[in-house]
Structures are given as structure tokens and as C-alpha cells.
């Protein structure tokens with residue numbers, strides 16, 4: 566049974582989770598736990614908090630598996646938005662989480678090349694977005710990734726980068742808007 | 754910030770990035786969303802920024818969680834974290850999107866493609882007219898999947914029954930028409946019901962619609 570479930574596509578696996586197939590839930594957690602925990606710990610910077618938040622993510626996913634809509638996002642994206650939203654709520658309550666500046670460089674696209682296989686998978690998943698991201702000026706990449714993957718506001722990014730808030734805002738804005746071309750469904 | 758009252762396109766544009774990143778507080782957030790609901794241009798901007806922000810999450814580093822994570826996560830699900838108790842049966846809904854479009858083929862196709870279907874049939878209303886379709890599906894677990902494309906008004910509670918080859922009817926689950934007017938409903942079934950010859954939708958003893966599997 567487990568072996569069979571392992572072969573399911575992400576969508577089919579989530580459908581099995583929605584049907585309360587107990588083994589499917591285990592396979593689902595195993596398949597996505599590194600991503601979910603990875604985002605949680607990136608945003609929160611605290612292993613214990615991230616562990617808890619990742620568990621809550623899977624609980625939410627299990628409860629709301631029925632609301633997943635493949636037209637809007639992949640299963641991985643859907644799951645990670647749950648993690649992101651939970652982390653933003655947690656950060657509202659518990660602000661001023663110290664941020665490790667080295668983490669920024671780890672988030673940059675080319676740094677994943679330390680593991681070529683992983684980098685290939687990521688490039689594939691991100692698709693055109695990864696290409697466009699790599700094409701942005703590095704300071705815009707940093708601002709966009711700090712805002713999205715690390716959940717930082719413009720004023721926090723200004724602190725981290727040692728730049729004025731207005732500059733941080735402009736970098737986020739310019740970067741995000743340039744990336745829109747990568748997700749446009751049809752070329753204009 | 755003047756969050757009260759109506760927001761214009763210029764103000765929306767200033768805050769669109771923070772809105773897409775989930776970083777805005779009320780009441781500004783609601784004011785901006787209200788504007789987007791009425792303004793196709795700003796809605797399209799928000800959609801595309803939101804898609805970028807969401808999809809970039811895929812670039813997050815993958816990190817092995819602390820030892821025992823899987824066990825902790827699973828036991829958390831087992832412990833009292835039950836789904837809403839309203840229904841004792843398992844089901845999932847795909848709410849119809851705005852505009853009355855029922856279900857993009859992508860969803861069902863992505864999920865069911867390649868999975869053996871036991872049977873498919875058209876659902877016909879008792880008063881005549883096609884209502885939707887029903888499928889008996891064996892994988893990954895046996896379930897019946899009902900797609901309602903042309904909802905009919907009527908009592909809220911809809912019981913789904915399957916007929917065994919010996920003619921007996923078995924209720925497999927129910928849904929509330931008030932929840933979702935149209936969309937997809939599914940429930941896990943006993944494997945022996947994959948041989949069902951017919952499906953009917955019953956409410957308060959009245960048969961609202963039927964489907965006969967070939």
C-alpha cells in the first residue's frame with residue numbers, strides 16, 4: 566500500500582489525504598516535511614518554533630485538503646502558502662526575531678548549486694520564475710527573497726541591508742513586478 | 754494612511770506589494786481588497802504579484818526537521834485534531850469558482866488521470882435534464898465522485914445512494930446543497946460498491962436524480 570502511495574502524483578496523494586487514507590497522510594508528511602520545515606525555520610529562525618509550525622501546517626493541510634484547487638497552485642505551493650501565512654501570524658505576535666544575514670546569501674538562486682541535483686529540481690519547479698529571478702540585480706533578488714521567503718517587511722529589510730526604508734521598498738517593488746512576466750499565462 | 758473610505762488605483766498600486774506579501778494590517782487590507790474586487794486592473798495586478806510571491810516559496814531551502822518530526826505530526830493529527838464533526842463521512846468539495854464555472858477539467862484530470870475508473874454515468878434529474886456525472890473510482894482508495902454541473906433548487910440535504918447488483922440501495926454519504934451550489938463531492942466507499950449498477954440522489958424521501966452505470 567505504502568509503495569503504491571509513494572508513486573502517486575502530488576495531486577493524487579492529496580486527494581487520498583482528503584479521503585482520510587491514513588497511510589496517505591504519512592506519505593504526504595514524509596514527502597513534504599523538508600520543504601515545510603525549511604520554510605518555517607527560514608522565516609522564524611528558531612528550530613522549536615519551526616517544528617511546531619510545520620506540524621500545524623500539516624494539520625491544516627489535512628483539514629483543508631478538500632479546498633485545494635489545482636487550477637490555482639501546485640500542491641507544494643499551496644502547502645507552503647499555509648506555512649507562510651502561519652509564520653507571518655506567529656511573527657506578528659513575536660516580532661524582532663533575530664535574522665542571520667548569512668541566510669540571505671543561502672537563499673540566492675545560484676547558492677543552491679552546492680547540490681547540483683537539488684538545484685536542478687528547484688530550477689525545474691520554479692521554471693521561468695527561477696530564470697527571471699536569477700536575472701534580477703542581486704540587491705533586488707535579496708530584497709524579494711527576504712520579503713517572500715523570510716517574511717521580512719521593508720523596514721526590517723532596510724535594517725538588515727543597512728539601507729533607507731524607501732530604497733528597500735523600491736527594491737521589493739521593482740523586483741516583484743519584474744517577476745510578474747514569469748507567471749503571465751499568455752505572452753502579451 | 755487613509756484606510757477609511759474608498760481606495761483609488763494609485764493608492765492601491767502603492768500598497769499592492771505588501772498586500773500580496775500578506776504584510777498589511779486592517780483596516781487598510783480590507784479597503785484595498787474591496788477596491789480590487791471592483792477594479793479588474795488592480796485585481797489582475799494583485800493576482801500576478803500574489804502568484805509570484807506564492808511560487809517563490811518553492812525556492813525555500815529544504816531542511817531536515819528535528820528527529821521524530823513525522824511521528825509528532827501524525828500523532829497530532831490522531832489526537833483530537835479531528836476534522837469538523839459535522840459530517841462523519843469523508844468528503845471533499847471543490848467549490849465552484851465565481852461566474853458559475855463548475856470545475857476546470859484540470860483538477861479532475863490531474864487527480865484522476867491514469868487511475869482506473871470503475872464506471873461513469875450521467876446524472877439525470879427526476880424532472881428530466883442532465884445534472885452532472887458520477888464516477889466510481891478504485892484508486893487510490895475506492896470512492897464515488899459526484900460532479901454537479903447544473904444544480905437544481907430543492908431541499909438542502911442530499912443523500913447519495915448506490916444500488917448493488919441485487920437491487921438493494923446503500924446510502925454512502927450526504928452533502929448540504931447550501932454549502933456549495935455546484936462542484937464536486939466525493940466519499941470513500943466499500944470496495945464491493947465499485948460494482949454498483951446505479952446511483953441516486955435522495956432528499957426527504959424524494960428521488961431528485963438518478964444515474965445508471967452501464
Ligand SMILES: [Zn+2]
Pocket residue numbers: 761762765788792794795796
Ligand atoms: Zn484600481
